Amino acid sequence: MSWAFLRDLLSGVNKYSTGIGRIWVAVVFLFRLLVYVAAAENIWKHEHDEFECNIKQPGCENVCFDHFFPVSHIRLWALQLIMVSTPSLLVVFHVAYRENREKHHNQKLYKNPGKTDGGLLCTYLISLILKTGLEIFFLVLFYKLYNGFEIPRLVKCDLKPCPNTVDCYISKPTEKMIFLYCLVATSCLCIILNLSELSYLIFKYSIKCYLKRHVKKQQ
Amino acid sequence: MDWGALHTILGGVNKHSTSIGKIWLTVLFIFRIMILVVAAEKVWGDEQDDFVCNTLQPGCRNVCYDHFFPISHIRLWALQLIFVSTPALLVAMHVAYRRHEKKRQFRKGDQKCEFKDIEEIRKQRFRIEGSLWWTYTGSIFFRLIFEAVFMYAFYFMYDGFRMPRLMKCNAWPCPNTVDCFVSRPTEKTVFTIFMIAVSSICILLNVAELCYLLTKFFLRRSKKAGNSKQQPNHENKEETKQNEMNELISDSCQNTVIGFTS
Numbered sequence: 191m192s193w194a195f196l197r198d199l200l201s202g203v204n205k206y207s208t209g210i211g212r213i214w215v216a217v218v219f220l221f222r223l224l225v226y227v228a229a230a231e232n233i234w235k236h237e238h239d240e241f242e243c244n245i246k247q248p249g250c251e252n253v254c255f256d257h258f259f260p261v262s263h264i265r266l267w268a269l270q271l272i273m274v275s276t277p278s279l280l281v282v283f284h285v286a287y288r289e290n291r292e293k294h295h296n297q298k299l300y301k302n303p304g305k306t307d308g309g310l311l312c313t314y315l316i317s318l319i320l321k322t323g324l325e326i327f328f329l330v331l332f333y334k335l336y337n338g339f340e341i342p343r344l345v346k347c348d349l350k351p352c353p354n355t356v357d358c359y360i361s362k363p364t365e366k367m368i369f370l371y372c373l374v375a376t377s378c379l380c381i382i383l384n385l386s387e388l389s390y391l392i393f394k395y396s397i398k399c400y401l402k403r404h405v406k407k408q409q
Numbered sequence: 410m411d412w413g414a415l416h417t418i419l420g421g422v423n424k425h426s427t428s429i430g431k432i433w434l435t436v437l438f439i440f441r442i443m444i445l446v447v448a449a450e451k452v453w454g455d456e457q458d459d460f461v462c463n464t465l466q467p468g469c470r471n472v473c474y475d476h477f478f479p480i481s482h483i484r485l486w487a488l489q490l491i492f493v494s495t496p497a498l499l500v501a502m503h504v505a506y507r508r509h510e511k512k513r514q515f516r517k518g519d520q521k522c523e524f525k526d527i528e529e530i531r532k533q534r535f536r537i538e539g540s541l542w543w544t545y546t547g548s549i550f551f552r553l554i555f556e557a558v559f560m561y562a563f564y565f566m567y568d569g570f571r572m573p574r575l576m577k578c579n580a581w582p583c584p585n586t587v588d589c590f591v592s593r594p595t596e597k598t599v600f601t602i603f604m605i606a607v608s609s610i611c612i613l614l615n616v617a618e619l620c621y622l623l624t625k626f627f628l629r630r631s632k633k634a635g636n637s638k639q640q641p642n643h644e645n646k647e648e649t650k651q652n653e654m655n656e657l658i659s660d661s662c663q664n665t666v667i668g669f670t671s
Contacts, residue, residue: 192446195416195438238459238592248463249590253574260595268448276439351463351575351588 193227196275203278206285206314210387214380221376222271230369233362234264240361247351254347254358260335263366267373270328274380277320284313315391322384325377332374339374341367412442415494422497424534425504425541429618430549433611437494440607445486449600452593453483459592466584473578473589479566482597486604489559493611496548496555503544504535537622546622553615556608563605570605572597 197219204215237259243251288310292299332339341363348355360366416438423434456478462470537545564570572594579586591597 192443195443199439238455248461249575249588252459252461252590252592256574256593256595259593261599262452262593262596265448265452265596265600269444272439272443272447279435351590 193223196272197223200275200278203282206281206310207278208387208391210383210390214383214387217376217380217383218271218275221379222373225369225372225376226267226271230264230267230373233365233369234262237262237264237361241358242361243347243352243356243358245352245356247353250347250349250352250356251358253349254345254352254356257347257349258345258358258360263332263336263370266328266332266335270324270377273324273328274321277317277324280313280317280320281310284310311391311395315388318384318388318391322381322388325381325384329374329377332370339367339370341370412446415442415491418501419494419497422501422504425500425537425545427537427618427621429614429621433614433618436607436611436614437490441486441604441611442490444600444603444607445483445490449486449604450483452596452600453481455592456481460589461592462578462583462587462589464583464587466582466587469578469580469583469587470589472580473576473583473587476578476580477576477589477591482563482567482601485559485563485566489555489608492555492559493552496551499544499548499551500541503541507535507541542622542626546619549615549619549622553612553619556612556615560605560608563601570598570601572601 200215200218204212207215238255241251241255243254245251288300341360343360343363345358345360346355347358419434419437423431426434457474460470460474462473464470535541572591574591574594576589576591577586578589
């Protein structure tokens with residue numbers, strides 16, 4: 191029970207997605223999940239042990255670490271990945287509901303239960319809006335919590351029980367910053383993909399509606 | 410044997426649940442078990458190593474840690490998830506028993522048995538009716554009890570849901586009152602509140618499912634009582650009960666395709 195579960199979930203969603211949606215799933219798998227598991231997790235693994243303060247006062251390091259990292263980058267990253275993948279489940283539930291309805295009435299109610307039209311289109315659009323919203327939310331959260339996407343080498347801490355202002359050094363700041371930028375870049379890419387999928391679907395179905403109405407008027 | 414095994418077991422129950430039950434299962438797996446394994450376990454990973462006390466007295470740190478954390482949050486959550494998932498096994502066992510009975514009937518060559526082969530019996534999805542309804546409702550009730558008990562245990566053991574930065578300890582062999590500092594208190598508080606929030610959502614889902622099942626049951630019963638007053642009832646008692654329960658769940662049961670295997 192780990193990221194493989196999320197992977198299986200998203201593979202199931204892939205069937206009902208548009209082309210851009212499939213690109214989005216591929217981006218999430220390769221550039222976010224894989225990078226997280228294969229590289230990022232190990233960088234942040236010993237962040238607490240390797241956080242050193244220029245003081246022997248017991249407890250000072252703990253308190254300073256807690257002050258500068260209320261929630262670790264890596265945990266926020268994991269939460270972001272989970273939250274951003276979950277709206278796709280709405281589409282899966284809706285398709286399952288359609289298939290069940292067909293089974294219950296023992297007749298073909300839909301031309302193709304998995305085709306995005308009518309109610310399923312609305313669900314799909316809602317899931318896209320939710321995904322985009324959550325991505326933006328997490329990016330803003332990152333920015334606000336850490337005053338930008340920079341990780342300094344040195345932070346100055348003067349909380350109790352530290353006796354005075356104390357120098358504290360963060361481990362692997364440059365490497366963490368590079369991966370943070372990678373996270374931001376892939377998030378932005380996913381936001382762009384979601385927005386283009388949203389506009390594509392709205393455009394496609396408005397043209398369809400307009401043509402239908404036009405044909406009706408002519409008849 | 411790990412959380413994956415639980416996933417396999419509960420996935421089988423999923424087929425026979427109501428739609429609210431399926432949402433509950435999804436919330437359980439994604440927002441509780443997955444978060445626990447992927448994030449929370451790492452936050453609490455170094456809890457004892459990085460629990461620092463302002464003393465050189467050997468043994469003092471150990472004793473203070475044990476005093477303030479009789480049972481770690483992570484272990485309590487794991488226990489909670491196991492206990493909360495287990496009532497669903499009652500439903501799984503009941504379904505297995507029914508399947509066994511059907512297979513026995515089929516093998517005997519019973520005329521009443523409506524299945525053509527063993528495979529169909531294995532794949533059949535049972536409606537929540539009759540005794541299975543009681544088992545199902547009982548399992549939801551136990552789930553609720555366990556959730557509430559664990560939430561209270563958390564609150565009672567840790568005096569609320571906040572993790573303090575500093576704890577003052579004077580247990581023997583610490584010489585005097587000693588300052589002890591917890592590692593990552595803010596992150597732990599955030600995850601504690603998150604897990605409590607998701608537990609509350611699960612409790613609400615269970616209550617909603619329970620109310621839904623009870624309301625439909627009593628509505629159908631009163632409808633049936635109303636109908637039987639108007640005309641003499643010659644129907645088979647079992648048939649009416651079956652019809653009742655069939656309608657109970659018929660428009661809400663769904664099969665999800667999110668990888669829950671039977």
